[in-house]
Amino acid sequence: MSQSTYVIGHQQPDTDTICSAVAYARLKEKQGADAVPARAGELNPETQFVLERWDVDAPSHLEDASGEQLILVDHNEHSQTVTGAREAEIMEIIDHHRIGDVETSSPILFRNEPVGSTATILSELFDDAGETPSTRTAGLLLSGLLSDTVVLRSPTTTDRDRVVAEELAEIAGVDYEEYGKELLTHKSKIGEKTPREMILSDFKEFEFGTHELGIGQIETVEPAVVLHQKDAVLEAMDDVATEREYSAFVLLVTDLLEEDTTALVAGDEIETVEAGLDTAFSEQEAFLPGVMSRKKQVVPPLEDAFR
Amino acid sequence: MSQSTYVIGHQQPDTDTICSAVAYARLKEKQGADAVPARAGELNPETQFVLERWDVDAPSHLEDASGEQLILVDHNEHSQTVTGAREAEIMEIIDHHRIGDVETSSPILFRNEPVGSTATILSELFDDAGETPSTRTAGLLLSGLLSDTVVLRSPTTTDRDRVVAEELAEIAGVDYEEYGKELLTHKSKIGEKTPREMILSDFKEFEFGTHELGIGQIETVEPAVVLHQKDAVLEAMDDVATEREYSAFVLLVTDLLEEDTTALVAGDEIETVEAGLDTAFSEQEAFLPGVMSRKKQVVPPLEDAFR
Numbered sequence: 001m002s003q004s005t006y007v008i009g010h011q012q013p014d015t016d017t018i019c020s021a022v023a024y025a026r027l028k029e030k031q032g033a034d035a036v037p038a039r040a041g042e043l044n045p046e047t048q049f050v051l052e053r054w055d056v057d058a059p060s061h062l063e064d065a066s067g068e069q070l071i072l073v074d075h076n077e078h079s080q081t082v083t084g085a086r087e088a089e090i091m092e093i094i095d096h097h098r099i100g101d102v103e104t105s106s107p108i109l110f111r112n113e114p115v116g117s118t119a120t121i122l123s124e125l126f127d128d129a130g131e132t133p134s135t136r137t138a139g140l141l142l143s144g145l146l147s148d149t150v151v152l153r154s155p156t157t158t159d160r161d162r163v164v165a166e167e168l169a170e171i172a173g174v175d176y177e178e179y180g181k182e183l184l185t186h187k188s189k190i191g192e193k194t195p196r197e198m199i200l201s202d203f204k205e206f207e208f209g210t211h212e213l214g215i216g217q218i219e220t221v222e223p224a225v226v227l228h229q230k231d232a233v234l235e236a237m238d239d240v241a242t243e244r245e246y247s248a249f250v251l252l253v254t255d256l257l258e259e260d261t262t263a264l265v266a267g268d269e270i271e272t273v274e275a276g277l278d279t280a281f282s283e284q285e286a287f288l289p290g291v292m293s294r295k296k297q298v299v300p301p302l303e304d305a306f307r
Numbered sequence: 308m309s310q311s312t313y314v315i316g317h318q319q320p321d322t323d324t325i326c327s328a329v330a331y332a333r334l335k336e337k338q339g340a341d342a343v344p345a346r347a348g349e350l351n352p353e354t355q356f357v358l359e360r361w362d363v364d365a366p367s368h369l370e371d372a373s374g375e376q377l378i379l380v381d382h383n384e385h386s387q388t389v390t391g392a393r394e395a396e397i398m399e400i401i402d403h404h405r406i407g408d409v410e411t412s413s414p415i416l417f418r419n420e421p422v423g424s425t426a427t428i429l430s431e432l433f434d435d436a437g438e439t440p441s442t443r444t445a446g447l448l449l450s451g452l453l454s455d456t457v458v459l460r461s462p463t464t465t466d467r468d469r470v471v472a473e474e475l476a477e478i479a480g481v482d483y484e485e486y487g488k489e490l491l492t493h494k495s496k497i498g499e500k501t502p503r504e505m506i507l508s509d510f511k512e513f514e515f516g517t518h519e520l521g522i523g524q525i526e527t528v529e530p531a532v533v534l535h536q537k538d539a540v541l542e543a544m545d546d547v548a549t550e551r552e553y554s555a556f557v558l559l560v561t562d563l564l565e566e567d568t569t570a571l572v573a574g575d576e577i578e579t580v581e582a583g584l585d586t587a588f589s590e591q592e593a594f595l596p597g598v599m600s601r602k603k604q605v606v607p608p609l610e611d612a613f614r
Contacts, residue, residue, distance in 0.1 A: 093406070097414050099397075104406040105607035107463075110419040156414075300412035 003069055005091055006038040006062055008082055009118075010075035012203050013039050015047045015183075017074040019144035020118040021059055023137050024073055024094060027122070030131055035071065038062040040082035044201055046147060046186040054139040074118040076100045076110070079205040079212075094121055097295055101207075116154065116161040119144030123164045138171035143183060150219065150256055151180030154292045184256055187219055195229060195236040199251050206299065208306035211247040211269065214240060215302070217294050219254045223262060226253045230264070234284055237266035247306070248273050254292055261291040269306070276305030310376055312398055313345040313369055315389055316425075317382035319510050320346050322354045322490075324381040326451035327425040328366055330444050331380055331401060334429070337438055342378065345369040347389035351508055353454060353493040361446040381425040383407045383417070386512040386519075401428055404602055408514075423461065423468040426451030430471045445478035450490060457526065457563055458487030463600045491563060494526055502536060502543040506558055513606065515613035518554040518576065521547060522609070524601050526561045530569060533560045537571070541591055544573035554613070555580050561599055568598040576613075583612030 007025040009017025021037040028035035037059035043051070051058055062068070066084035071092040077100025078086060090102060093110040096118050113121050119141040126133050133141060145165055149157045152165060169176040193201065203216040218226055226233060233251070241249040248267035255261070263286045265273050270281060277298070279286040291297045314332040316324025328344040335342035344366035350358070358365055369375070373391035378399040384407025385393060397409060400417040403425050420428050426448040433440050440448060452472055456464045459472060476483040500508065510523040525533055533540060540558070548556040555574035562568070570593045572580050577588060584605070586593040598604045 090406075099400070099409060099411040099415060099417055101408070101410060102406060103408060105610045107404050107421040107602060108406060108419065109421060110406055110417055112415065112417040114414040114416060295414060303412045 004034045004036045005069040005071055006065065007035050007071045007073060008038045008040055008059075008062060008065070009073050010080040010204070011040045011082065012201065013041050013047065014044060014202055015050055015147035016117045016119055016144035018043065018047050018059065019050065019140035020073040020094070020122055022056060023119065023122050023133065023141050023144075024071065024125075026133075026137055027126055027129065027131060028071070031129065038082075046183060049186040050140065050143040050147075050183070054136045054143070056136055056140060072102065073122075076102050076112065077206075078102060079207055094118060094125070096121060098299065114158070116152070116157045117145040117148035119148070120158075120161050120164045123168060124160075133168075133171060135172055138168045139174070142168040142172050142174070142176060142179070146176060146180040146183055147187065150292065151177065151184065153256075153259065155290075156293045156296050184221060187256075195232045196239070198226065199233060199236055199240065199249075204294070205244075206303070208303045211272075211306045212245065213302065213306065214244065214246045214249040215252070215294055215298060216249070217252040217254060219256055221256050223253045223255045227262060230285070234264060234266060237264065241267040250298070250302070252288075252291070252294055252298060259290065259292055261288040262286070263288055263291075272305050273302065276302040311341045311343045312376040312378055313372065314342050314378045314380060315345040315347055315366075315369060315372070316380050317387040317511070318347045318389065319507065320348050320354065321351060321509060322357055322454035323424045323426055323451035325350065325354045325366065326357065326447035327380040327401070327429055329363060330426065330429050330440065330448050330451075331378065331432075333440075333444055334433055334436065334438060335378070338436065345389075353490060356493040357447065357450040357454075357490070361443045361450070363443055363447060379409070380429075383409050383419065384513075385409060386514055401425060401432070403428060405606065421465070423459070423464045424452040424455035426455070427465075427468050427471045430475060431467075440475075440478060442479055445475045446481070449475040449479050449481070449483060449486070453483060453487040453490055454494065457599065458484065458491065460563075460566065461599050462597075463603050491528060494563075502539040503546070505533065506540060506543055506547065506556075511601070512551075513610070515610045518579075518613045519552065520609065520613070521551065521553045521556040522559070522601055522605060523556070524559040524561060526563055528563050530560045530562045534569060537592070541571060541573060544571065548574040557605070557609070559595075559598070559601055559605060566597065566599055568595040569593070570595055570598075579612050580609065583609040 007021045009021050025035040025037040039059045064084040065082045066087035068088045069091050070088045073094050076093050076095045090104050095112045096115050123141050165176050199216045206213045237249045247269040251264040253262045265284050314328045316328050332342040332344040346366045371391040372389045373394035375395045376398050377395045380401050383400050383402045397411050402419045403422050430448050472483050506523045513520045544556045554576040558571040560569045572591050
């Protein structure tokens, strides 16, 4: 019997990562592959809402991928992969981020496209294969797309995302603006979290040359809930930066309604962060007008500054 | 005025690399981009024949890519890129090899597919864009496809390559078996070369962990022409391995008619090469039955052995 292939997204999974893993496993199964969706960490409240809304079981947690066959979705760098991925065989990659450090020995399918969500690419792969996603799968893909693009408002949004969102909404039988607004309220249920949970809930590590950085993002309609506890949040950031030996920990508190970001910073390399973001921090805080995308507006200039 | 983007393949360019660069630049131009094909080295006799046959100018030689915008075709690792590529902006990658070490700061299009040639993927991109290649462009794409797959005989050949070859042959107005045989005779004009020219004419460098390797391939219908001068060839391989501090230099002399390979080896790490290829060298020579593809049958096991 041949081995199952796990379809899996990044650590600290978000809605696009989970929904893409489930949807791509379904497409691979339709095509005769033995593919199983999996996750590399705990579900966030928004994703829990989405899975319940579309009546889909949560993918099981893959604790250690050593020796397994993996299809990576929504990431392509080892600082974000499931534990053991370096000892796994990477069979395919579908993503929409910068090109990272995952290498393979053999030629594989790697489809990375500069669009708003991995779900967008997967919807097009269904099309290419002549398959129509089921109502549930369309609901999941739409959720991934709307979550990652902040209901088509993020600067990462492309015309392809808009076209795909309409197609998926029709199959899923929802109004995407209305459904999107419902999603956002779940994304922003942050009041119940501890500062440490808050800063690590949507969090990614990056290696830029010799520097390791942590960059977290809180997308919310109520940034004041975070900023009113700034001292406790900064203390949690300091702790994480020290434990993990980060050169800097940047937290983006993104206001989904005003479409801008307040950044907090901890660590030793604050001046390099200032140079990268072309800003000045006052009491470890800086306002970044128009910034909504970690991937497109924050990671590239920080990488340039740190390399 | 905005900057031109160079579409460029790997060093020691082969027919697939050159034809893919020319064809993709044409597609990008049709889509309104300012894209110019370029090359990272001298043309081989087969590629010269192809450009004359289809009456297409050779792309100009890009000596230094620093500060330029690049679209990489037919490669995605820095040991094979044009000089200065690390200081260039990589805009897109279209390839059919293993996933290598090229990283980017921003999300880009990276389409890597496990098919027989980059030309195959480009033909499908023409299709996706609703464009039909001209007779000349179809002739170039067919040449890249037939050259890389040894007229659909290499184990890297997929059903997609076969379908695309028929479509391109129809547009170009040639019989692909007949045209392919004509191509092969040009590929195998090696009798006129010095041993050093011979071993470097289709040559790639790889970094496997701390080891640098050179792996050359001579695809020919007359392997005896190479093997009869074995001592001179090994001496040239020794020279190159010493100059460039390779752990090993492996030369694959591939018999296109018998569909097997005789490997020659030089350098300090012969035992690791033996372990990787699961063979024993006698007087620096080993016979590899059924081996035709450097990419699929030689690079992966050598990488495993050296890491």
